[in-house]
Amino acid sequence: MTDEVDPMIEIRASFFVECEELLESLQDGLQLMDDGQSDDETINVVFRAIHSIKGGAGAFGLEELVRFAHQFESVLDGVRSHTILVDRTDIAIFFQASDILADLVRAARDDEPADQEKVQSILDKLSVILGDNAQEEDEVDASDFQPMGIALDLGLPELSDNESVDTDTQHEPAITTDAISAPGNEKPEHFLEGFKIFFQPDSSLYETGNEPLHLLKLLREIGEVDVSCDTSNLKSLSELEEEKSYLAWTIYLATDEDEASVRDIFDFVADLCKLDISPISNSTLPPSNKTDDAPLSSELSIVPTASETVVPPAPPQISQNTADLPVRKSTVPTLPKTNTDNNKPSNKPRPTVRVDLERIDRLVNLVGELVINQAMISQSVTDADLPSNSAISAGLDEFMQLTRDIQDSVMMIRAQPVKSLFQRMSRIIRESSAMVGKSVCLKTDGENTEVDKTVIERLADPLTHMIRNAVDHGIEKEEDRLNADKPAEGIVTLMASHRSGRVIIEVSDDGAGINRERVLQIAMDKGLVAENSQLSDTEIDNLLFLPGFSTASEVSDLSGRGVGMDVVKSSIIALGGRVTIQSEPGQGTKFTISLPLTLAVLDGMVIEVAKQILVVPLNAIAETLTLTQESVLPLGPNNRVIKVRDVFVPLLDLGSELGFRAPLNNFDNAVVLLISQENGTQAALVVDAIQDQRQVVIKGLQNTFGRPSGVAAATILGDGKIALILDPIDIVSSAESAGNLAQNNLQLTG
Amino acid sequence: MSLQILAVDDSRTIRDMLNLTLSQAGFNPHLADDGIHGLELLEGLTPGAIITDINMPRMDGFGFIDAVRKIEKHRATPILVLTTESAPELKKRARDAGATGWIVKPFEPKKLVRALQMVTG
Missing domain, CATH: 2.40.50.180 (CheA-289, Domain 4)
Structure with a gap:
């Protein structure tokens, strides 16, 4: 259908971007739950995030992701409907599950295998929580998750076909010319094999926006039809009620399709009508011609030929036809069921556009040129020695102001909140604290502080390292904390803010603080400082940033990755930033990173x-x-x-x-x-x-x-x-x- | 003029797909990201059909359908519900709210267009 680049590839890419956002709301929601705010809307947000990931994943045939998301979703569904009650232990598992979900998303995106063992272990944990709730609804209808075909050739008649229906009637005589006729029991003479369909809509069929005519048209698409309409219940025009059902149809359908395909057409209305579909062969019924002798009231030229608007009226009393057939009670839409969050105004995300980063960079560059150009003009004006109250000087001042405003605005485009970065760190905390057997929680502040996108990306590694260090070296073991009258759970705090045109990011822990004696000893042992050096506290603290310094007496899994604080420091300097360290024995250590707002x-x-x-x-x-x-x-x-x-x-x-x-x-x-x-x-x-x-x-x-x-x-x-x-x-x-x-x-x- | 279709879904991916599928099938899609947004758009639209997700923030699909059915000019507009679960009770709820039919996610383009044909002709 299209020769262009497959748009599905683009949508797929945007799906993964959306997943990141959904994972973010998932994290936020779980955090709220963890903080004891498990109100319905919070749980709904968590549920929807998982649900949406599952939905998109299904569309792209990402089975592993679907399988995991489904299990996770089922648990949250239980939580949502209060059939599953969760405590903080369960929420901790949800956090892990959200990590795995993130892994699976990224694995799918990068087309890499996920860690099956981890996935399975969390799936098992989720099953335990799910417990008895894992009933039939958990059995995924396999057909729900058939990957969507990437090819978009719909293989359908062009839509314009719909519009030309009325002019095509010579090929499909049945519907339009014989729509109103006597109750038809006559099978058309040319009839070979197919079905006899009796179709009598309930009034509710019209109330749900269904339209018998469309169904008749669809029947015509799968075979040859002969339709007769029972108008015997029709009232006079003045008595007609718009949405009442007065008509019934008998349709002979000659087709090669099976009964299921025929029933499929009536899928939406099966519960809103009397429907009888019976297969017939050539011998079943005698051939007959179409009948034109139907009692027709002259006003009733409302033959449903126009495709959209006409609602065929039908009599309310259908007793003679329904004697032997159970009539479904019309399901009047009595239940104006609205979601609980229906009336609750929530902060709807402001509309956004997605723009190729390259375009923004181009804009940034152009604005850079503009700044240079403006400076050059200013220079020329200065050189020309014009009076300061001249029109050109005044105009130039405004030009300078505008240039700066434009520049700031353009830089804002590249700016992103550090939230996503901080969220990644909460995972680092979870994983690293589990690895060293400490209980540590992450507190964040100022996560809406905006920083250049590139800075955010390049901060991830240094921050990860600092967080791991904080957990590994900063926070004491539980018994030491208890002995020091501290809560058993250590706290690592990430804080971001804007200060005098720069971005400040602080990583602090409430641990033991830097053991300066030991740091100095190690530095001396390693020959980093001369024996017997007299260093100030600050100088000792800064020894941590020296290349080749590592305090971990035993290299742990966690921080012993060959990366020292010197690398952290050099990556921050490479961003035009600075990092400083403050430590208070027994109170903890704080690293302060100061970064430029932009790199341009x-x-x-x-x-x-x-x-x-x-x-x-x-x-x-x-x-x-x-x-x-x-x-x-x-x-x-x-x-x-x-x-x-x-x-x-x-x-x-x-x-x-x-x-x-x-x-x-x-x-x-x-x-x-x-x-x-x-x-x-x-x-x-x-x-x-x-x-x-x-x-x-x-x-x-x-x-x-x-x-x-x-x-x-x-x-x-x-x-x-x-x-x-x-x-x-x-x-x-x-x-x-x-x-x-x-x-x-x-x-x-x- | 091609037929207007209003599609309401909070997932951008699904919206993108609906947009693509509907445009390629010759429809004129309008997209909203939740029920409230959908109702806002409806003020300026006369869609041939509406497609809506169920699980959405602010106003979910049930609430949305119910609200649409209360608007005189959209009382008979076909509404298809997008659902990942083909569970009968969900269809039942959607039907009770006034839905015309349903599309099981992940939808195949063909099935989506077919479902639209079932309700718009």
Whole structure:
């Protein structure tokens, strides 16, 4: 039917996206249930999520998924109808089941096998909960789950056929020309083999929107029909009631189809009519011709030829025909049954459109160009030295504001709530706490905080690692917690918020806090710090971020995966973020991740060094200072430090570090940028001048340049020139490793 | 003009499929994501038939059918119920609410169109 790319593939892809959303509501619902809010609507939400996954999965023939979802759904159905009462243990199993459901969804999506053992074990647990409720309704009607054919060739007559019915009557004479005739008992002469059908609608048939005419048409499609209509019960027009049934039909159908196919046509009305279908062969009845002698009242030209609107009236008294046949009581639609949530306004999701990410990225890029262009125009206007109250200056101010608004709005498109990320973490908690035999729960806050989609994706691994660490190393064993007067259940908290243009994510636990003595000992044993080093608490805490550091005395299954906190730190730095650590003995540990709102634009300080224009990300700069020669103190032959508020800070000449010039000797009036490192220590970078502070669009350096040390990316400035965006922390740490820098800030005492 | 069909289902996947199937079969589909939304759309539509899911947030299929039947101009509009369970009691409930017929999910396109033919001709 179509030569285009199979749209089913697209729908399939969108099904899996929808599944993720459904899994999210499932998690939310289960969490509410776990918190003791098992009201009907909550359970309904959970039920519907599973139900919808099952429905879609069935359509794509994802049998494993259907099987599991069905079992899960049956349990929830029981919960919904209060035949199954659940406690928190059961809800814990539901959480596991939702994890498995998520696994199965992803396995189906990626066409990979799922972990059968896990699936079966949860299926078994669900069966136990289901218990006696697993009755016949649990037997899935196999036909319900026949995969939907992907091919959409409907193999049906074009729809226009419906519309042309009335003009086609010469081929199908029976319905239209003889619809009203005497009670027909005569089989047409050409009749070979087929069925005799007696069909007398109840009034309720019309009330449900059914229409006998359509059924007659369908009969005509499977064979040749001869229809006669019993109008004997018909009343005069004035007495007619629109929706009462007055007619009955006798139909001879010559067809090769079997009785089931014929009955199938009457599927929707079988309970709303008197229906008698009997097979006949050629010998059963004598041939006869159509009769035209039906008593016809002249007003009654309401032959049901028009397809849609006419409701054939029929007499209410059908006694003579029904004597030997049980008439079903008409099922008047007396039950205006509405769902309980019918009247309850709920927060309906706002309408959304799905857009290819590529398009958004293109838009982001274009807006980036716009920002650059706007900066260039501003530059030209400034250069033209126009009076500040000129129309062009005023227009430009507005243009700048609009550009920034557009940019913010475009970035918002890419933003997503961190909720999905946090939900994934709740699974990590469940699994990791089970693995180490601790009881730990996850608390989340600020899950609607929005972050760039890419940031969210790339945060998953570092967060997973931090959560595992928190469970494994942070939270104490149960007996230790009880001894310390803490609740047996440990708490890991994930918190997200926006703070001064950045996204803050905190991972904290209420565990024992960092055992600094032990951390220091391990660092010394591993040669990461010199023996007998005197380090501050913060410095000791930051040792955790050193490559090759691992505190786990025995490498557990959980955190011993060859990934240390150093990797966590470097992935966060790669996102333009920072991570800091705070720990309180006996109270717990808190990691704070600070991230830029977007990866496409940054606030930068435009500086000049050895006649080169460079950009330093503003978030790396703690403050700027102007030096005097006296404030610079030598430390060994090559190193210098400056004193900033009683702390000695190593001094670096950016120009020489980048290889632009020989090291400076005179620092009088030199401008320095104070760079905060992740470990809390600082370094001072000497620059020649600070030009400006502005937003710049990040342009990645192509791979042909490699990744020059100290350079993060490039940007285009207002005058069209290209400037490198520096990674000052990288510059400082490579200077450190080259020995050009006093290793640690020294605290002045006294 | 092709026949308008209003399809109500909270699952986007099912809506997508209904949309595809109905468009390919030459119908003019209108999609709603729950009963309330469906009723809103109905104000501006004269569909040849309505297809609705049962389990939906805000207003479920039973409530929706009941509400549609109370609207004079849609009193006789055929309504097909989408159901994953072919369980008789569900059909019964749908019928009591005033449904015309049913389609068992996952629907085959052919069956869907067939069911529509049974109620729209």
